[in-house]
Amino acid sequence: MGIGSRLGANLKEGLRPIVDLVYPPRCPLCGDAIADQGGLCVECWAELEVPGEPACKSCNRPMGSDGTKRDTECTPCQLDPPRHSGIHAATLYDDASRKLILTFKHGGKIALSRLLGRLMAARLPDPVQGKEPLLIPVPLHRLRLWERGYNQAALLARELEKRGKGTLFVDALVRIRRTPSLGGLGREERERALRGAIAARASRIHRLKGRDVVLVDDVLTSGATSDACVAALLEAGAASVRIACFARVVSGVGGREPSAIFAKTHPTNETPEVVKTPGAT
Incomplete structure (x- = not known):
């Protein structure tokens, strides 16, 4: 120092x-x-649900009794092997993590990035010296960035850099066009809406070649957005891409499907997939 x-x-x-x-x-x-x-107070700390073991060896999805065998893959990864190299989620998406995300993302409380980033950093392995990964945030379209005033994923990536988890590369990806709201759409419809919307910035591709990457976002919902980012990074020459997020949606967490959470109170929120998962990108 x-x-x-x-x-x-x-x-x-x-x-x-x-x-x-x-x-x-x-x-x-x-x-x-x-x-x-x-x-957070002690009671609210206890409300946050942290992913545990056993988990899928490919995507780290909690598996319960289905994952008792070592090196087990979940059914989605067996049917459609992911291109990413793993997912590191600080929490599972529930009422407590939802409120933190909405306050941080839509309430303008950007100081929460320190708390959320600290929890995310705790789930990421320490990098090998000399092989630090690039920390790349999921991009916002320039109009949405102008409306909101900040990219919440970039703030989280900056916190991860402060905690020694890699090197921030804030503008490696660009959202070429503004995508419509993905709320209520099926996975194929989401993928179709995102097709061609995210790419590696041409002037930054030389820095991506052969590098390990940690893609950073606040919420991982269906994976359509992160899949588009992972594809763009790998096509630009990245050696590998892992995903780090604060909250990960897993059906049934908290006893309810994500679509039931706050659907009535946030029916027109601008955020993609917000009807199913308030606060998701």
Whole structure:
């Protein structure tokens, strides 16, 4: 750490009591008082569901009793082998993760990127020195970026870089055209809507060749968007692509299908697939 970084860290630490006095730390989920900024209360921590074992060896999908054998693949991966090299999700999509995502993504609370990024980093393996992967966020179309003011995936990728999980490459991908809302569409319809919409930026392809990549997003729903990104990266010469996300949709988590969660209260949300999964991209 350089002198400037140490001074910045010391200044930040010295100002913390003043910040806490003006803005008392509150849990972003329930609003209860907590000890430090950027955390959750004990009760809300307990509501987040973290993926566990056993899991699919290819996509890390939780498998329950079906995955008791080592190196087992889930049925979707057996029927349609993925092109990615694995998925690392901080949480499974449920009411608690949904609220965090919507607050972060549509509520403008970009400071939550630190909390979400920290949880994502905990699920990613530490890179081998000298072989750090490129951290590439799922891109937004320029009009959506202008409307929102920030790309939530890029903020999360920056947090992963701060935690030593790779090197940020923020503009490697470009969304060539704005895709329609994917909510309520089947997988084939989603794939058709995304066909040709995402590509590697021509001026950045030379940096992708032969590199391992971690594709970063906030929510992984059907996988149509991430599949389009993975295809574009591999076609541009990337050696491998893993996916890191804060929340992953798995049918039935929390006792309900994702389509039932908040469908009535967010029927016209602009985010693709939001009718099925509020907050998903």
